[in-house]
Amino acid sequence: MMSLSDLPALTIADLQSHLRRKEISPSEVIESLRARIEQVEPKIDAYLSIDFDAALKEADRVNVDLPLGGVPIAVKDLINVAGQPCTCGSKILGNYRSPYDASVIQRLRAAGAIPLGKTNMDEFAMGSSTENSSFKVTRNPWDVLRVPGGSSGGSAAAVAADAAIAGLGTDTGGSIRQPASLSGVVGVKPSYGRVSRFGVTAFASSLDQVGPLTKTVRDAAMIMNAMAGHDRHDSTSLPDPVPDYTKDLGRDLKGMKLGVPKEYRVEGIHPQISSAVNAAIKQLESLGAEIVHLSLPHTDYGIAVYYFIATAEASANLARFDGVRYGYRAKNANDLLDHYGRARGEGFGEEVKRRIILGTYVLSSGYYDAYYVRAQKVRELIRQDFVNAFEKCDAIISPTSPEPAFKLGERTANPLAMYLADIFTNTANLAGICGISVPCGFAKVNGSQLPIGLQILGKSLDEERIFQIAHAYEQSTDWHKAKPPLPARLNA
Amino acid sequence: MATSTDLDVGYVSKLARLNLTEEETKRFQKQLADVLKYAEKLGEVDVSSVEAAAHGVPMFNVFREDQPCDWFTADEALSNAPAKANQLFVVTKVVE
Numbered sequence: 010m011m012s013l014s015d016l017p018a019l020t021i022a023d024l025q026s027h028l029r030r031k032e033i034s035p036s037e038v039i040e041s042l043r044a045r046i047e048q049v050e051p052k053i054d055a056y057l058s059i060d061f062d063a064a065l066k067e068a069d070r071v072n073v074d075l076p077l078g079g080v081p082i083a084v085k086d087l088i089n090v091a092g093q094p095c096t097c098g099s100k101i102l103g104n105y106r107s108p109y110d111a112s113v114i115q116r117l118r119a120a121g122a123i124p125l126g127k128t129n130m131d132e133f134a135m136g137s138s139t140e141n142s143s144f145k146v147t148r149n150p151w152d153v154l155r156v157p158g159g160s161s162g163g164s165a166a167a168v169a170a171d172a173a174i175a176g177l178g179t180d181t182g183g184s185i186r187q188p189a190s191l192s193g194v195v196g197v198k199p200s201y202g203r204v205s206r207f208g209v210t211a212f213a214s215s216l217d218q219v220g221p222l223t224k225t226v227r228d229a230a231m232i233m234n235a236m237a238g239h240d241r242h243d244s245t246s247l248p249d250p251v252p253d254y255t256k257d258l259g260r261d262l263k264g265m266k267l268g269v270p271k272e273y274r275v276e277g278i279h280p281q282i283s284s285a286v287n288a289a290i291k292q293l294e295s296l297g298a299e300i301v302h303l304s305l306p307h308t309d310y311g312i313a314v315y316y317f318i319a320t321a322e323a324s325a326n327l328a329r330f331d332g333v334r335y336g337y338r339a340k341n342a343n344d345l346l347d348h349y350g351r352a353r354g355e356g357f358g359e360e361v362k363r364r365i366i367l368g369t370y371v372l373s374s375g376y377y378d379a380y381y382v383r384a385q386k387v388r389e390l391i392r393q394d395f396v397n398a399f400e401k402c403d404a405i406i407s408p409t410s411p412e413p414a415f416k417l418g419e420r421t422a423n424p425l426a427m428y429l430a431d432i433f434t435n436t437a438n439l440a441g442i443c444g445i446s447v448p449c450g451f452a453k454v455n456g457s458q459l460p461i462g463l464q465i466l467g468k469s470l471d472e473e474r475i476f477q478i479a480h481a482y483e484q485s486t487d488w489h490k491a492k493p494p495l496p497a498r499l500n501a
Numbered sequence: 502m503a504t505s506t507d508l509d510v511g512y513v514s515k516l517a518r519l520n521l522t523e524e525e526t527k528r529f530q531k532q533l534a535d536v537l538k539y540a541e542k543l544g545e546v547d548v549s550s551v552e553a554a555a556h557g558v559p560m561f562n563v564f565r566e567d568q569p570c571d572w573f574t575a576d577e578a579l580s581n582a583p584a585k586a587n588q589l590f591v592v593t594k595v596v597e
Contacts, residue, residue, distance in 0.1 A: 354520030
């Protein structure tokens with residue numbers, strides 16, 4: 010018999026078999042998470058708001074035989090959940106309540122999932138540490154003096170700490186994969202257009218994707234089964250049929266060609282990450298995969314291209330925050346310009362302002378061609394690199410992050426150093442391809458065990474392949490079973 | 502390629518309708534100069550034969566049927582308004 014205090018640590022797949030055998034009820038799952046959240050939240054601060062009453066009401070009438078029936082899912086606080094706050098980690102939306110569900114939430118509800126809690130994030134998803142939140146700093150469950158990664162750091166930390174069964178994030182340059190790597194969980198960035206963004210606050214519209222953060226690859230595939238697919242409310246969502254992403258889980262890797270790009274063996278990569286990833290590559294070989302060495306020659310330009318394109322798009326997307334229809338409004342504005350300038354100047358945090366300035370600059374008359382258009386052209390070369398690489402291999406292997414979790418406050422004064430955290434992740438967003446981060450070991454740093462993530466990149470719409478590879482690797486190792494040094498589960 | 506010293510944060514903040522304090526203006530001037538200097542490497546790339554890509558996945562002219570459906574009521578649309586009256590958003594005076 011399952012003890013209630015064991016429930017928060019379960020995977021979706023295990024939780025469901027207990028639910029379907031009626032050994033536990035959906036409301037007991039919510040209550041067990043409430044107890045776990047009360048226990049660990051003072052240490053990690055992963056959530057911005059949680060409405061247990063709303064979740065319990067849904068739990069009462071949910072059908073556990075649905076694909077995600079009775080499974081609670083934590084939601085990054087820029088995805089609209091009807092009736093709940095949606096702050097985007099920003100003071101400018103401090104009092105905002107969502108009047109509607111994002112399409113991904115509608116789909117997850119239709120599959121029986123229960124949204125539970127809105128998770129902390131870097132303001133408007135701009136950051137790699139979750140320190141740019143207007144409200145609180147989330148800490149890494151593996152070492153509470155370190156960052157969980159970002160911008161989806163709240164969801165990553167909650168899943169890692171068993172304070173959530175699974176979570177949702179968004180990935181614009183690595184914001185799902187990098188926190189997954191630093192917090193020791195699985196994180197997926199779907200192909201561009203695979204998942205609807207309707208109801209998800211836009212950061213950079215040619216890059217953003219919604220994806221899952223989970224304890225296992227199978228759980229991520231199950232969430233993608235429910236979330237992916239065309240949405241008439243998002244003109245960038247692709248009409249291609251959605252396969253069953255769990256179908257190839259368990260298939261071996263015989264004949265699979267995995268590319269290892271030489272550009273991802275850069276100087277400055279943490280030595281323990283290099284050795285963990287090398288060991289993972291050997292492991293994949295022992296599972297039957299063939300390793301192909303190849304080149305992605307324009308990799309080194311990724312960060313520069315990304316910061317021009319992402320900030321340009323952000324400066325346009327964030328123009329909607331004008332203090333008129335919703336959000337913060339400064340008192341006693343003299344005129345309309347004063348109204349806009351103060352609503353935005355007082356409402357936005359520092360990193361958001363910095364990026365709006367950079368984005369406005371690269372789009373401004375006289376600089377547009379030199380910065381923005383040139384960046385778009387180099388982006389096309391980066392995309393071509395991947396097209397060429399995928400002629401030689403089925404998927405590409407790399408570290409997710411060049412470093413394990415860094416200390417709180419270590420990078421906040423140096424934006425450029427923070428931007429370099431995305432060096433291995435953001436080219437996938439620029440090229441529109443899919444990627445996953447899966448735990449592949451630990452770095453021992455000053456007495457702490459810090460998780461390391463292995464990144465597997467696949468062709469656009471080839472999520473099945475990266476799930477198959479990640480699952481085969483995960484199941485042949487014990488990394489995903491390790492738990493962070495938090496208080497043990499309460500006795501029920 | 503423009504040089505990084507061209508950036509005038511004070512001027513750009515006016516274009517962006519974003520008030521900055523003097524201290525922020527100074528700090529961003531320095532930090533963004535560093536970012537622009539780092540990005541100068543884009544000038545090395547030969548892009549003479551490349552078409553600019555707006556998206557990783559090319560998509561053009563996506564249409565859908567124009568079907569009326571129920572959407573927000575006025576009350577719902579106004580539910581987050583910082584100021585409202587008579588089912589309307591109240592804004593700062595625009596015309597003298």
